[in-house]
Amino acid sequence: MAEPTIVCNGLSRAFPEGLALDGLDLRVEPGTVLALLGPNGAGKTTTVRLLNGILDPTSGSSRVLGLDPVTQGHELRFRTGVMTENAGLDDRLTARENMMATARMRGMEIAGAAKRVDELLERFGMRSHADQRCQGFSTGQRRRVALARALMSDPEVLFLDEPTSGLDPAATDDVVDLIGSLASDRGRTIILCTHFLGEATRVADQMAILNRGRLLVDGAPNDLADQLWPHHEFDVVLAGPASGAVLGAVNAVDGVIEATASAAGLLILARHRDVAPRAVAALVAAGAEVFALTPRVRTLADVYFAYEERLGTASLGLRAADVPVGERV
Numbered sequence: 001m002a003e004p005t006i007v008c009n010g011l012s013r014a015f016p017e018g019l020a021l022d023g024l025d026l027r028v029e030p031g032t033v034l035a036l037l038g039p040n041g042a043g044k045t046t047t048v049r050l051l052n053g054i055l056d057p058t059s060g061s062s063r064v065l066g067l068d069p070v071t072q073g074h075e076l077r078f079r080t081g082v083m084t085e086n087a088g089l090d091d092r093l094t095a096r097e098n099m100m101a102t103a104r105m106r107g108m109e110i111a112g113a114a115k116r117v118d119e120l121l122e123r124f125g126m127r128s129h130a131d132q133r134c135q136g137f138s139t140g141q142r143r144r145v146a147l148a149r150a151l152m153s154d155p156e157v158l159f160l161d162e163p164t165s166g167l168d169p170a171a172t173d174d175v176v177d178l179i180g181s182l183a184s185d186r187g188r189t190i191i192l193c194t195h196f197l198g199e200a201t202r203v204a205d206q207m208a209i210l211n212r213g214r215l216l217v218d219g220a221p222n223d224l225a226d227q228l229w230p231h232h233e234f235d236v237v238l239a240g241p242a243s244g245a246v247l248g249a250v251n252a253v254d255g256v257i258e259a260t261a262s263a264a265g266l267l268i269l270a271r272h273r274d275v276a277p278r279a280v281a282a283l284v285a286a287g288a289e290v291f292a293l294t295p296r297v298r299t300l301a302d303v304y305f306a307y308e309e310r311l312g313t314a315s316l317g318l319r320a321a322d323v324p325v326g327e328r329v
Contacts, residue, residue, distance in 0.1 A: 003066060005030050005157060005189040006051060010060035013046050020046040022213040023060065028206065031187045033179060035194065035204035037304060042210040044193045045085075048159045051191075052080055065156060078106055081155035085162045085193075087146040091135035095126055095145045098134060099152055106153045113152070120148035125171070139166030147175065158182065161193045172199065179203050197301035204300055209307060217307055225298035228306050231257060232273050233296040238265030239289035249286035253278050
């Protein structure tokens with residue numbers, strides 16, 4: 001069995017103004033996309049810096065790819081890629097020069113690095129801007145170059161801080177698809193810090209919510225959803241309003257907790273997913289015309305906002321407006 005890519009045990013970091021990270025226990029398996037969520041100041045950036053050996057912990061420990069970031073940080077950074085929220089490009093240099101500087105720091109062979117620069121800039125639609133200074137780039141262009149630079153050494157672990165901020169919808173879709181493929185096809189482990197929950201929903205295998213330096217919840221979105229909503233909901237579209245007889249027939253089905261009329265037909269609350277076929281059979285037997293039955297699938301965004309509601313609406317910092325239309329149930 002493969003060793004976890006990232007293990008944190010009681011990882012903490014204090015600054016003069018207080019604890020930025022407080023006793024983080026976390027485990028991330030190879031090939032996982034972890035959505036690291038929380039408001040500004042939650043501890044996400046501190047976590048990334050600790051895991052790359054840029055900061056030393058005040059207490060606790062971590063291992064990344066089997067290495068200790070404190071004592072083996074230099075070796076570790078050759079195997080990770082980081083894209084910071086502010087892109088971190090040198091405006092005096094061109095896109096190509098920024099990427100080649102990274103290649104030299106990583107000890108990459110020059111000819112091979114030059115070829116990879118061209119491939120990555122082409123991949124992110126920046127090949128025609130390769131020899132332009134970054135000073136004149138838009139926010140979206142800067143983020144494309146920064147993401148390409150993070151991938152220069154084909155890292156085993158990729159840390160992405162708001163990778164799609166400032167990108168147009170087409171580029172955003174491309175980046176999100178790339179994140180998914182890097183994990184699923186290439187076995188890369190990706191730590192995704194983002195405020196765009198709809199995008200995280202598409203690729204995240206694991207979510208961890210930080211607030212004021214403490215880990216509030218960690219796990220697979222589906223598992224967390226099952227804990228929050230132990231029952232299953234089904235939307236049923238009927239040809240017309242549900243009659244009393246139709247409602248009675250569905251409510252009599254074993255496993256149905258409650259069936260109520262909705263604008264489209266019915267909403268069924270059930271104990272198990274396998275209730276659905278029996279409910280449809282009961283509807284048809286009662287004379288209803290069933291056009292569709294759709295299970296309500298809880299997204300990462302639903303889980304996030306459910307925990308926000310439990311903790312108080314001001315606790316976690318993200319709003320429904322941060323989730324693209326259609327991503328929330």
